[in-house]
Amino acid sequence: MIEDLWLIGIGTGSPAHVTGEGMQALRDASTILLPQKGEGKDDLAQMRLRIIAASGTAAHIVPFDYPVRDPDLPYQARVGAWHDQIAGRWQAALSRAGSTGPVALLVWGDPSLYDSTIRIAERLAPSPKVRVVPGITAIQALTAAHAIPLNSVNGPVHITTGRRLRNHGWPEGADTVVVMLDGECSFRWLDPNGIYIWWGAFLGMPEQVLHRGLLSDVADSIFELRGGSRDNHGWIMDTYLLRKV
Numbered sequence: 019m020i021e022d023l024w025l026i027g028i029g030t031g032s033p034a035h036v037t038g039e040g041m042q043a044l045r046d047a048s049t050i051l052l053p054q055k056g057e058g059k060d061d062l063a064q065m066r067l068r069i070i071a072a073s074g075t076a077a078h079i080v081p082f083d084y085p086v087r088d089p090d091l092p093y094q095a096r097v098g099a100w101h102d103q104i105a106g107r108w109q110a111a112l113s114r115a116g117s118t119g120p121v122a123l124l125v126w127g128d129p130s131l132y133d134s135t136i137r138i139a140e141r142l143a144p145s146p147k148v149r150v151v152p153g154i155t156a157i158q159a160l161t162a163a164h165a166i167p168l169n170s171v172n173g174p175v176h177i178t179t180g181r182r183l184r185n186h187g188w189p190e191g192a193d194t195v196v197v198m199l200d201g202e203c204s205f206r207w208l209d210p211n212g213i214y215i216w217w218g219a220f221l222g223m224p225e226q227v228l229h230r231g232l233l234s235d236v237a238d239s240i241f242e243l244r245g246g247s248r249d250n251h252g253w254i255m256d257t258y259l260l261r262k263v
Protein backbone atom coordinates (compact mmCIF):
# COMPACT_ATOMS: atom_id res chain seq x y z
CA MET A 19 0.00 0.00 0.00
CA ILE A 20 1.35 3.46 -0.96
CA GLU A 21 0.50 6.19 1.55
CA ASP A 22 2.59 9.03 0.14
CA LEU A 23 3.43 9.24 -3.54
CA TRP A 24 5.75 12.00 -4.75
CA LEU A 25 5.86 12.76 -8.47
CA ILE A 26 9.05 14.67 -9.11
CA GLY A 27 9.45 16.63 -12.35
CA ILE A 28 13.04 16.21 -13.57
CA GLY A 29 13.09 18.52 -16.61
CA THR A 30 13.91 17.57 -20.16
CA GLY A 31 17.36 16.06 -20.18
CA SER A 32 19.76 18.16 -18.17
CA PRO A 33 20.39 16.99 -14.60
CA ALA A 34 20.70 20.71 -13.81
CA HIS A 35 16.97 21.10 -14.58
CA VAL A 36 16.00 19.32 -11.34
CA THR A 37 14.97 21.94 -8.79
CA GLY A 38 16.32 22.13 -5.26
CA GLU A 39 12.90 20.97 -4.09
CA GLY A 40 13.13 17.97 -6.44
CA MET A 41 16.58 17.01 -5.16
CA GLN A 42 15.41 17.34 -1.55
CA ALA A 43 12.33 15.19 -2.26
CA LEU A 44 14.60 12.48 -3.69
CA ARG A 45 16.68 12.58 -0.51
CA ASP A 46 13.57 12.48 1.72
CA ALA A 47 11.94 9.59 -0.15
CA SER A 48 12.17 6.10 1.35
CA THR A 49 11.74 4.39 -1.99
CA ILE A 50 12.19 5.39 -5.63
CA LEU A 51 10.22 3.49 -8.25
CA LEU A 52 12.37 3.23 -11.35
CA PRO A 53 11.05 2.16 -14.76
CA GLN A 54 13.39 -0.49 -16.07
CA LYS A 55 12.24 -1.53 -19.53
CA GLY A 56 9.72 -0.21 -21.99
CA GLU A 57 10.81 3.39 -22.57
CA GLY A 58 12.99 2.18 -25.46
CA LYS A 59 15.63 4.83 -24.71
CA ASP A 60 18.46 3.57 -22.54
CA ASP A 61 20.01 7.03 -22.24
CA LEU A 62 16.83 8.31 -20.56
CA ALA A 63 17.08 5.51 -18.00
CA GLN A 64 20.74 6.47 -17.46
CA MET A 65 19.68 10.10 -16.95
CA ARG A 66 17.32 9.06 -14.16
CA LEU A 67 20.13 7.09 -12.50
CA ARG A 68 22.51 10.06 -12.77
CA ILE A 69 19.95 12.35 -11.12
CA ILE A 70 19.34 9.85 -8.32
CA ALA A 71 23.10 9.53 -7.74
CA ALA A 72 23.56 13.33 -7.81
CA SER A 73 20.84 13.79 -5.17
CA GLY A 74 22.82 11.67 -2.69
CA THR A 75 19.63 9.87 -1.66
CA ALA A 76 19.77 6.71 0.41
CA ALA A 77 16.30 5.67 -0.83
CA HIS A 78 15.68 2.07 -1.75
CA ILE A 79 15.51 1.81 -5.57
CA VAL A 80 12.71 -0.48 -6.70
CA PRO A 81 12.64 -1.28 -10.43
CA PHE A 82 9.51 -2.12 -12.38
CA ASP A 83 8.88 -3.02 -16.04
CA TYR A 84 6.35 -1.21 -18.19
CA PRO A 85 3.58 -3.50 -19.50
CA VAL A 86 2.97 -3.70 -23.24
CA ARG A 87 -0.15 -1.99 -24.63
CA ASP A 88 -2.77 -4.33 -26.07
CA PRO A 89 -2.94 -3.42 -29.80
CA ASP A 90 -6.33 -5.16 -30.19
CA LEU A 91 -8.18 -2.72 -27.92
CA PRO A 92 -9.61 0.61 -29.19
CA TYR A 93 -7.44 3.62 -28.27
CA GLN A 94 -9.22 4.83 -25.09
CA ALA A 95 -9.68 1.30 -23.72
CA ARG A 96 -6.06 0.47 -24.59
CA VAL A 97 -4.71 3.47 -22.68
CA GLY A 98 -7.05 2.82 -19.71
CA ALA A 99 -6.03 -0.84 -19.47
CA TRP A 100 -2.35 0.13 -19.76
CA HIS A 101 -2.65 2.68 -16.94
CA ASP A 102 -4.37 0.07 -14.74
CA GLN A 103 -1.52 -2.35 -15.42
CA ILE A 104 1.16 0.23 -14.61
CA ALA A 105 -0.55 1.06 -11.29
CA GLY A 106 -0.64 -2.69 -10.59
CA ARG A 107 3.09 -3.01 -11.38
CA TRP A 108 3.95 -0.17 -8.98
CA GLN A 109 2.01 -1.88 -6.21
CA ALA A 110 3.44 -5.33 -6.95
CA ALA A 111 7.03 -4.03 -7.07
CA LEU A 112 6.60 -2.16 -3.79
CA SER A 113 5.03 -5.06 -1.96
CA ARG A 114 7.78 -7.44 -3.20
CA ALA A 115 10.32 -4.93 -1.86
CA GLY A 116 8.40 -4.53 1.42
CA SER A 117 8.67 -0.74 1.07
CA THR A 118 7.28 1.71 3.59
CA GLY A 119 7.46 5.53 3.72
CA PRO A 120 7.20 8.05 0.90
CA VAL A 121 7.56 6.64 -2.61
CA ALA A 122 9.03 8.84 -5.36
CA LEU A 123 8.77 8.64 -9.14
CA LEU A 124 10.92 10.74 -11.49
CA VAL A 125 8.71 12.24 -14.18
CA TRP A 126 10.13 13.64 -17.44
CA GLY A 127 9.63 17.40 -17.71
CA ASP A 128 6.70 18.36 -15.48
CA PRO A 129 4.03 15.87 -14.39
CA SER A 130 1.20 18.18 -15.56
CA LEU A 131 2.13 18.29 -19.24
CA TYR A 132 1.39 15.40 -21.63
CA ASP A 133 2.19 12.87 -18.96
CA SER A 134 -0.12 10.28 -17.42
CA THR A 135 1.62 9.63 -14.11
CA ILE A 136 -0.92 11.72 -12.15
CA ARG A 137 -3.78 9.85 -13.87
CA ILE A 138 -2.14 6.49 -13.10
CA ALA A 139 -1.71 7.52 -9.45
CA GLU A 140 -5.48 8.18 -9.32
CA ARG A 141 -6.03 4.48 -10.04
CA LEU A 142 -4.27 3.33 -6.89
CA ALA A 143 -6.52 1.95 -4.15
CA PRO A 144 -6.49 3.04 -1.43
CA SER A 145 -5.65 6.52 -2.80
CA PRO A 146 -2.25 7.76 -1.67
CA LYS A 147 -1.55 11.36 -0.74
CA VAL A 148 -0.01 12.65 -3.98
CA ARG A 149 2.58 15.41 -3.95
CA VAL A 150 3.78 16.96 -7.22
CA VAL A 151 7.17 18.65 -7.45
CA PRO A 152 7.18 20.84 -10.57
CA GLY A 153 9.79 20.40 -13.26
CA ILE A 154 10.97 22.35 -16.29
CA THR A 155 8.80 21.51 -19.29
CA ALA A 156 9.93 21.02 -22.86
CA ILE A 157 8.06 24.25 -23.62
CA GLN A 158 10.10 26.21 -21.07
CA ALA A 159 13.31 24.60 -22.33
CA LEU A 160 12.37 25.63 -25.88
CA THR A 161 11.47 29.25 -25.14
CA ALA A 162 14.57 29.65 -22.95
CA ALA A 163 16.86 28.12 -25.60
CA HIS A 164 15.54 30.58 -28.20
CA ALA A 165 15.29 33.42 -25.64
CA ILE A 166 11.70 34.20 -26.65
CA PRO A 167 8.52 34.83 -24.68
CA LEU A 168 5.93 32.05 -24.81
CA ASN A 169 3.00 34.37 -25.58
CA SER A 170 2.59 37.52 -27.64
CA VAL A 171 1.54 40.63 -25.70
CA ASN A 172 -1.69 39.72 -23.89
CA GLY A 173 -2.07 36.75 -26.30
CA PRO A 174 -3.35 33.22 -25.68
CA VAL A 175 -1.25 30.04 -26.20
CA HIS A 176 -2.59 26.83 -27.70
CA ILE A 177 -0.70 23.63 -26.84
CA THR A 178 -1.36 20.63 -29.04
CA THR A 179 0.03 17.46 -30.62
CA GLY A 180 1.39 16.80 -34.08
CA ARG A 181 -1.53 14.49 -34.84
CA ARG A 182 -4.11 17.17 -33.99
CA LEU A 183 -2.26 19.78 -36.07
CA ARG A 184 -2.29 17.38 -39.05
CA ASN A 185 -5.93 16.40 -38.61
CA HIS A 186 -7.45 19.76 -37.71
CA GLY A 187 -5.03 22.37 -39.10
CA TRP A 188 -4.21 25.70 -37.44
CA PRO A 189 -6.37 25.99 -34.28
CA GLU A 190 -9.12 28.55 -34.84
CA GLY A 191 -8.36 31.96 -33.36
CA ALA A 192 -4.89 30.90 -32.15
CA ASP A 193 -1.98 33.30 -32.23
CA THR A 194 0.73 31.09 -30.71
CA VAL A 195 0.66 27.30 -31.09
CA VAL A 196 3.07 24.94 -29.30
CA VAL A 197 3.35 21.45 -30.79
CA MET A 198 4.58 18.38 -28.93
CA LEU A 199 4.50 14.62 -29.55
CA ASP A 200 5.06 15.10 -33.27
CA GLY A 201 6.93 12.37 -35.11
CA GLU A 202 6.14 13.79 -38.53
CA CYS A 203 7.04 17.51 -38.69
CA SER A 204 3.31 18.20 -38.96
CA PHE A 205 3.96 21.90 -39.66
CA ARG A 206 4.38 20.69 -43.26
CA TRP A 207 0.58 20.26 -43.42
CA LEU A 208 0.01 24.01 -42.81
CA ASP A 209 -0.12 26.90 -45.23
CA PRO A 210 3.29 28.38 -44.22
CA ASN A 211 2.51 31.98 -45.15
CA GLY A 212 2.77 34.39 -42.26
CA ILE A 213 3.94 31.76 -39.71
CA TYR A 214 7.27 31.86 -37.86
CA ILE A 215 8.64 28.67 -36.25
CA TRP A 216 11.02 28.20 -33.33
CA TRP A 217 12.05 24.51 -33.27
CA GLY A 218 14.20 22.53 -30.82
CA ALA A 219 15.24 18.92 -30.30
CA PHE A 220 17.06 17.26 -27.37
CA LEU A 221 16.36 20.43 -25.39
CA GLY A 222 18.58 20.63 -22.32
CA MET A 223 20.84 17.81 -23.50
CA PRO A 224 24.35 18.07 -24.93
CA GLU A 225 22.88 17.14 -28.36
CA GLN A 226 20.45 20.09 -28.33
CA VAL A 227 19.63 21.38 -31.85
CA LEU A 228 17.74 24.59 -32.61
CA HIS A 229 16.38 26.17 -35.75
CA ARG A 230 14.07 29.11 -36.39
CA GLY A 231 12.68 31.19 -39.24
CA LEU A 232 9.68 31.84 -41.44
CA LEU A 233 7.99 28.51 -42.00
CA SER A 234 8.04 29.11 -45.75
CA ASP A 235 11.86 29.38 -45.58
CA VAL A 236 12.84 26.74 -43.03
CA ALA A 237 10.21 23.93 -43.11
CA ASP A 238 12.30 21.74 -45.41
CA SER A 239 15.58 22.36 -43.57
CA ILE A 240 13.99 21.52 -40.19
CA PHE A 241 12.57 18.31 -41.71
CA GLU A 242 16.04 17.33 -42.94
CA LEU A 243 17.78 18.38 -39.72
CA ARG A 244 15.29 16.36 -37.67
CA GLY A 245 15.76 13.24 -39.84
CA GLY A 246 19.57 13.48 -39.66
CA SER A 247 19.59 14.09 -35.90
CA ARG A 248 17.22 11.17 -35.31
CA ASP A 249 19.37 8.85 -37.44
CA ASN A 250 22.57 9.89 -35.63
CA HIS A 251 21.09 9.51 -32.15
CA GLY A 252 18.71 6.58 -32.69
CA TRP A 253 15.66 8.54 -31.43
CA ILE A 254 14.56 12.16 -31.15
CA MET A 255 12.25 14.35 -29.08
CA ASP A 256 11.37 17.75 -30.49
CA THR A 257 9.02 20.60 -29.67
CA TYR A 258 8.21 23.73 -31.61
CA LEU A 259 6.39 27.01 -31.28
CA LEU A 260 4.52 28.57 -34.20
CA ARG A 261 3.39 32.19 -34.20
CA LYS A 262 1.48 34.26 -36.73
CA VAL A 263 3.63 37.20 -37.80
Ligand SMILES: C[S@@+](CC[C@H](N)C(=O)[O-])C[C@H]1O[C@@H](n2cnc3c(N)ncnc32)[C@H](O)[C@@H]1O
Nearest residue numbers: 030127128131155156198199220221255256257
Ligand atom coordinates in the same frame (compact mmCIF):
# COMPACT_ATOMS: atom_id res chain seq x y z
C1 LIG B 1 5.20 12.47 -23.23
S1 LIG B 1 5.57 14.15 -23.55
C2 LIG B 1 6.29 14.60 -22.03
C3 LIG B 1 6.31 16.10 -21.79
C4 LIG B 1 6.94 16.47 -20.46
N1 LIG B 1 6.12 16.04 -19.35
C5 LIG B 1 7.20 17.97 -20.33
O1 LIG B 1 6.86 18.55 -19.27
O2 LIG B 1 7.76 18.55 -21.26
C6 LIG B 1 6.95 13.96 -24.63
C7 LIG B 1 7.08 15.16 -25.57
O3 LIG B 1 7.70 16.21 -24.86
C8 LIG B 1 8.58 16.92 -25.70
N2 LIG B 1 9.94 16.79 -25.15
C9 LIG B 1 10.29 16.18 -24.01
N3 LIG B 1 11.61 16.30 -23.77
C10 LIG B 1 12.10 17.01 -24.80
C11 LIG B 1 13.40 17.48 -25.15
N4 LIG B 1 14.47 17.21 -24.37
N5 LIG B 1 13.55 18.19 -26.29
C12 LIG B 1 12.49 18.47 -27.09
N6 LIG B 1 11.25 18.06 -26.81
C13 LIG B 1 11.04 17.34 -25.69
C14 LIG B 1 8.46 16.29 -27.09
O4 LIG B 1 7.48 17.02 -27.82
C15 LIG B 1 7.98 14.91 -26.75
O5 LIG B 1 7.28 14.33 -27.84
